Amino acid sequence: MTDFIIAYTDGACKGNGKKGASAGGFGAHIIYPNGDILNLWGGENDTTNNRMELMGAITALQRTPAHTPIQIWTDSGYVKDGITKWIHGWKKNGWRKADKKPVLNAELWQALDLLTQGRSIDWQWVKGHAGHAGNEMADKLANQGVRGKGETFIAKNPNQNHNQNHNNDGRTQPADTSPSMSHQPPQKTQKAMTDSTFAISPNDNQNPTYDGNTRRINPDFWAILPKPVNRGRPNRQLIMDTETTGFDDQGGDRIVEVGIVEMVGRRFTGNKLHVYINPEKVMDDEVIRVHGISNEFLSDKPKFAEVAEAVYEFMVDSEIIAHNASFDMRFLNMEFAKAGLDDFAERVQVTDSLAIAKELYPGQKNSLDALVRRLDVGKQDRTFHGALLDSEILAEVYLAMTGGQIAMNMDHADDHVSDTLSVGGFGGLADLAGLLKTSVSDSHADQAWREQVLS
Numbered sequence: 001m002t003d004f005i006i007a008y009t010d011g012a013c014k015g016n017g018k019k020g021a022s023a024g025g026f027g028a029h030i031i032y033p034n035g036d037i038l039n040l041w042g043g044e045n046d047t048t049n050n051r052m053e054l055m056g057a058i059t060a061l062q063r064t065p066a067h068t069p070i071q072i073w074t075d076s077g078y079v080k081d082g083i084t085k086w087i088h089g090w091k092k093n094g095w096r097k098a099d100k101k102p103v104l105n106a107e108l109w110q111a112l113d114l115l116t117q118g119r120s121i122d123w124q125w126v127k128g129h130a131g132h133a134g135n136e137m138a139d140k141l142a143n144q145g146v147r148g149k150g151e152t153f154i155a156k157n158p159n160q161n162h163n164q165n166h167n168n169d170g171r172t173q174p175a176d177t178s179p180s181m182s183h184q185p186p187q188k189t190q191k192a193m194t195d196s197t198f199a200i201s202p203n204d205n206q207n208p209t210y211d212g213n214t215r216r217i218n219p220d221f222w223a224i225l226p227k228p229v230n231r232g233r234p235n236r237q238l239i240m241d242t243e244t245t246g247f248d249d250q251g252g253d254r255i256v257e258v259g260i261v262e263m264v265g266r267r268f269t270g271n272k273l274h275v276y277i278n279p280e281k282v283m284d285d286e287v288i289r290v291h292g293i294s295n296e297f298l299s300d301k302p303k304f305a306e307v308a309e310a311v312y313e314f315m316v317d318s319e320i321i322a323h324n325a326s327f328d329m330r331f332l333n334m335e336f337a338k339a340g341l342d343d344f345a346e347r348v349q350v351t352d353s354l355a356i357a358k359e360l361y362p363g364q365k366n367s368l369d370a371l372v373r374r375l376d377v378g379k380q381d382r383t384f385h386g387a388l389l390d391s392e393i394l395a396e397v398y399l400a401m402t403g404g405q406i407a408m409n410m411d412h413a414d415d416h417v418s419d420t421l422s423v424g425g426f427g428g429l430a431d432l433a434g435l436l437k438t439s440v441s442d443s444h445a446d447q448a449w450r451e452q453v454l455s
Contacts, residue, residue, distance in 0.1 A: 003033055004033060004068065004069035004070060004120075004122075005030060005031065005032055005033065005064050005068050005069070005070040006030070006031045006070075006073070006134070007029065007030045007060035007064065008028070008029040008030075008073045008137060009026070009029075009056030009059070009060050009073070009074050009079075009138055010026070010053070010056050010074070010076075010128070010135065010139045010141070011024065011025070011026045011027075011050070011051070011053035011054070011055065011056050011076065012024060012025050012026075012027075012049070012139065012143045012146060013025075013048055013049040013052055014146060022045075022046050022048065023043065023044070023045055023046075023047070023146050024044055024051065024052040024145075024146060025041060025042065025043035025052060025141075025142045025144065025146035026041065026042060026043060026052040026053070026056040026059060026142050026145050027039070027040065027041045027056055027138045027139070027140070027141025027142035027143075027144065028040045028041075028059045028060040028063070028138065028141065029134055029137040029138045030060055030063065030064060031134075033068070036155055038151065038152075038154075039137070039141055039151060039153075040059050040060075040063060040141070040151045041141040041145035041148075042059070042145045042149035042150075043145040043146050043148070043149070048105075050078050050105060051105055052145075053074065053076035054079060054108040054109070054112060056074070056138065056142065057072060057112060058111055058112050058115060061112070061119070061121075062115065066118065066119050069119075069120035069121075069122070070120070070121055070122070071121075071122040071124060072121060072122070072123055073124045073125075074124075074126070075125065075126050075127060075135055076125075080123050080125045082109065083109075083112060083113070083116065083123060084123050087109060087113060090103050090106075095109075095110070133207075133209070204224065204226050205224065206222055206274070210222065213297075214276075214292055214293045214294060214297045215292065215294050215296075215297065216296055216297060217296050217299060218297055219300060221276065223274070223275040223276070223301075223302065223307065224272055224273055224274040225273060225275060225307060225310040225311070225314070226272070226314065227313075227314075228313050228314045229271070230262065230264050230271065231313075231314075231316070231317050231318065232317055233264050234264075234265070235263075235264060235319075236263070237262075237263045237264075237266070237320075237321055237351075238260050238261070238262055238263075238314075238319070239260065239261045239262075239263065239321045239322075239391045239392075239394050239395040239398060240258070240259070240260045240261075240315075240320055240321065240322045240328060240391055241258075241259050241322060241323070241388075241391045241394065242255050242258050242259075242328045242331055242332070243255070243386070243387045244256060244331055245281060245283045245287060246283075246284075249330045249331045249334045250334070252281065253331075254277070254331075255279070255331050255332070255335050256276060256277050256279050256283070256291075256293055257274075257275070257276050257277065257291070257293060257386065257387040257388075258274070258277070258311060259272075259273070259386065259389070259390065260272060260274070260314070260315070260388075261388075261391045261395050263395065268395070272388065273311065273314050273315075274387070274388045275301075275302070275311065276293065276297070276301045277301055277302060277303065277307065278298050278299065278300075278301045278302060278303050279298065283295055291386065292386070304339060305338065305339045308336060308339035308341060309339070312339075312344060315344075315348060316344065316347035316348060317348070318349070319348070319349045319350075320349065321351045321353055321394070321395075321398055322350070322351075322352065322353065323352070323353045323354050323368050323390075323394055324352065324354045325350050325351065325352040325353070325354070326352070329345065329350060332344060333345050353394060353397065353398050353401070356401055356402070357371055357401060360401060361374070368390060368397065371397045372393060372397065377393075377397060377399075378393035378394075378395075378397055
């Protein structure tokens with residue numbers, strides 16, 4: 001807890017002023033003294049990076065109470081030096097620089113100057129793209145602002161309203177705090193989503209501070225919803241698993257977790273999709289004992305409808321591989337249909353790894369655990385059956401069952417060579433015969449051996 005507001009602001013621009021290619025966005029990640037978080041983003045069609053950096057700072061000041069001290073972190077030297085050093089000369093010279101030329105973005109500087117009057121502000125600079133959590137969040141929001149405007153409010157203690165009041169716009173505002181302004185270094189922040197204000201954020205990797213604990217409310221989890229950059233490529237395979245509230249997809253049970261690992265040409269691309277979902281119902285203890293995901297943990301996660309489009313776009317036009325695939329497909333078809341995406345089954349090819357196992361090992365146990373032991377792969381801890389963990393294990397099992405161990409050792413082969421491998425085994429290797437080259441030294445050695453032994 002602090003006695004002042006912390007705001008991380010950033011700007012982004014695609015083209016930086018080039019006509020027709022300069023859509024930009026700004027973001028503000030605001031942390032109130034009581035732990036509440038307000039995320040804001042927006043943008044302009046034709047703009048510059050400097051304008052968006054300024055808009056991030058302006059927005060942070062516009063949406064915070066003037067009586068509470070604020071510490072603003074920016075990775076823009078233009079903004080920090082401008083507001084703390086250069087602006088005094090600009091104002092004195094009638095908003096002209098030392099060379100008598102007009103100050104660029106003068107209207108934004110004037111707006112920022114007006115917002116700073118009478119406020120206690122500690123301006124700080126942070127190196128951009130250096131892994132700092134607050135700055136990374138502001139950067140994500142700025143890039144989201146390129147595509148549109150929005151905001152999310154995240155209550156630290158949603159059930160405790162004491163010491164808080166509300167603005168006319170319904171946003172929770174922290175109560176009065178001490179005016180003291182002791183300097184503190186940047187603080188690691190949390191990214192959480194409420195079920196009513198969830199906004200898709202283009203995370204490609206998990207929050208490094210997430211500890212994997214699904215037994216309690218854990219706002220450090222980030223939904224990983226990557227863009228389908230490889231969709232349409234030959235031999236794109238998605239190894240997938242879901243966790244649910246039960247077995248009856250038509251009787252009210254819902255999906256609570258989706259985990260996907262992507263392969264192209266039987267090689268891992270590094271792309272993963274992982275999201276937890278609020279099922280809008282309470283799970284029984286028996287179900288929780290299986291997957292280890294508590295009702296409390298899911299309480300602040302998005303509903304399926306809020307992530308349906310992102311999951312759908314990542315999965316369609318690909319081969320889906322799942323163990324007992326009919327179960328997962330029933331639930332996915334049900335969830336997508338509820339969200340108005342009822343053509344999912346027609347847009348994917350489904351491979352059931354359980355059916356492959358039964359054909360290879362008839363009369364034997366073919367659960368994922370049994371296959372892990374039999375094939376000596378995927379030996380991660382499976383105390384709880386998490387969807388992403390099971391997808392990662394299933395990928396190893398699937399490759400082992402279909403001859404993938406050789407393919408996995410070809411990580412540095414040409415994409416042409418990799419893509420000619422057949423999905424089911426090595427039938428495509430015959431097509432590679434023309435790539436073999438005769439070794440002169442081996443030919444000479446073979447001839448010498450023949451003359452010595454066979455003559």
